[in-house]
Amino acid sequence: MNGFELTDEQAAFVEAVRDFSARECGTRAQRDALTGGGEHPHNEELYAKVADLGWLGVAIAEEYGGSGGGMVDLCLFLEAMSYGQLPIGGFAVTAISAGPYEKFGTPEQKEDVLRGIVNGKVEAIAMSEPEAGSDVGALRCKAERQNGSYVINGQKTWISEAHFAEHILLVCRTDASGAKHDGLSMIQIPRGAEGMEIRGIETMGGRVVNDVFFEDVEVPAENLVGVEGGAWMQLMAGLNSERLIIAAQSLGFAQRAFDDALAYVKERKQFGRPIGSFQALSHRIADLATELQCARLLTYAVARKVDANPGQLFPQEASMAKLKVTETAKKIALEGMQMMGGYGYATEYDMEGHVRLNLVSTIYGGTSEIQREIIAKTHGL
Numbered sequence: 001m002n003g004f005e006l007t008d009e010q011a012a013f014v015e016a017v018r019d020f021s022a023r024e025c026g027t028r029a030q031r032d033a034l035t036g037g038g039e040h041p042h043n044e045e046l047y048a049k050v051a052d053l054g055w056l057g058v059a060i061a062e063e064y065g066g067s068g069g070g071m072v073d074l075c076l077f078l079e080a081m082s083y084g085q086l087p088i089g090g091f092a093v094t095a096i097s098a099g100p101y102e103k104f105g106t107p108e109q110k111e112d113v114l115r116g117i118v119n120g121k122v123e124a125i126a127m128s129e130p131e132a133g134s135d136v137g138a139l140r141c142k143a144e145r146q147n148g149s150y151v152i153n154g155q156k157t158w159i160s161e162a163h164f165a166e167h168i169l170l171v172c173r174t175d176a177s178g179a180k181h182d183g184l185s186m187i188q189i190p191r192g193a194e195g196m197e198i199r200g201i202e203t204m205g206g207r208v209v210n211d212v213f214f215e216d217v218e219v220p221a222e223n224l225v226g227v228e229g230g231a232w233m234q235l236m237a238g239l240n241s242e243r244l245i246i247a248a249q250s251l252g253f254a255q256r257a258f259d260d261a262l263a264y265v266k267e268r269k270q271f272g273r274p275i276g277s278f279q280a281l282s283h284r285i286a287d288l289a290t291e292l293q294c295a296r297l298l299t300y301a302v303a304r305k306v307d308a309n310p311g312q313l314f315p316q317e318a319s320m321a322k323l324k325v326t327e328t329a330k331k332i333a334l335e336g337m338q339m340m341g342g343y344g345y346a347t348e349y350d351m352e353g354h355v356r357l358n359l360v361s362t363i364y365g366g367t368s369e370i371q372r373e374i375i376a377k378t379h380g381l
């Protein structure tokens with residue numbers, strides 16, 4: 001139920017992703033085996049299988065081996081894979097990292113990175129620092145030009161999938177003399193670069209994020225992606241897709257949490273009847289279903305707008321989609337836990353995992369407060 005008609009090809013694609021997920025990780029035992037009990041949300045062997053199916057290139061141009069689809073196709077894949085709980089957590093950040101290469105990369109960088117993604121390589125992007133979170137422009141990790149190279153020093157934090165990414169797309173400072181948003185550049189750091197140290201950060205959600213330290217890391221000047229000093233503009237150019245990618249992924253998580261809660265309230269009996277027959281719960285389910293459908297309609301409406309207007313920025317709409325879907329997903333998971341009583345809180349059921357997963361989506365990729373700031377700005381505030 002996407003709120004608009006899918007083409008036959010899109011419907012078949014979604015069906016295929018759903019079937020694959022049900023086969024590969026439809027049971028809790030399968031998911032635990034693939035993720036080490038939830039510790040590792042990205043399974044490399046499974047990712048390779050998904051690559052073989054050609055799905056990782058859903059929105060990558062055909063000249064790099066992809067299927068050449070648009071944002072709607074990418075959103076359909078993200079929604080279906082997260083609904084299916086496919087442990088391929090590296091895909092979303094890979095899709096986000098692809099954007100700057102597609103728009104600003106050299107032909108060689110595109111060939112390397114975009115074809116690599118289609119073939120199952122994971123990519124990471126590093127903006128955040130201990131003192132620069134929401135205020136990305138305050139970042140200090142610096143790169144200095146020296147004899148045809150960049151020499152990098154500094155620290156990044158919260159970097160998703162850096163520990164197995166093929167490259168980290170580093171957003172760093174190449175010039176500190178001007179305004180804070182000027183003088184930022186994107187530089188590609190290959191896996192295993194000398195002087196780069198990656199340390200995992202313990203979180204509630206398993207092994208996903210990392211601190212990354214750079215000490216005199218030297219890369220050739222050709223590793224610059226786009227224009228020196230142009231990273232801020234390049235980041236802005238990617239906001240449509242970054243926000244929609246997170247929204248579509250959260251939509252799948254939200255639908256999964258909703259379906260699990262619904263199944264539970266239909267089955268669990270108290271006072272001699274299914275708890276879902278109590279109006280207190282059935283009306284909550286009705287409200288959540290309505291919220292979820294609003295979130296879905298918004299996501300696909302924005303995705304269609306992006307597809308219909310390539311190159312145009314939709315800061316208001318993209319922020320609205322990210323805000324609405326992630327807040328809805330968080331609400332559904334928390335309500336789901338409440339409706340499942342003690343069993344919602346127990347790790348034996350998936351709901352507590354849904355809560356952890358959905359709580360953080362309103363933080364990464366720009367917090368809800370930052371999305372509201374952007375939306376307010378587009379209203380002249």
Ligand SMILES: Cc1cc2nc3c(=O)[nH]c(=O)nc-3n(C[C@H](O)[C@H](O)[C@H](O)COP(=O)(O)OP(=O)(O)OC[C@H]3O[C@@H](n4cnc5c(N)ncnc54)[C@H](O)[C@@H]3O)c2cc1C
Pocket residue numbers: 093125126127128132133134135157158159160161208209360363364365366367368369370373
């Ligand atoms: C699981 C996870 C994965 C991540 N992956 C990546 C990644 O791959 N690459 C990467 O670069 N970063 C990544 N991040 C970092 C993420 O983007 C930041 O955590 C996020 O931007 C918020 O920054 P912060 O944590 O420093 O919080 P802060 O910026 O310190 O914010 C703290 C609180 O203050 C609020 N706040 C801040 N400024 C304002 C304001 N102007 N108005 C109103 N409220 C404000 C925030 O909304 C928040 O509630 C990840 C984070 C997490 C948790």
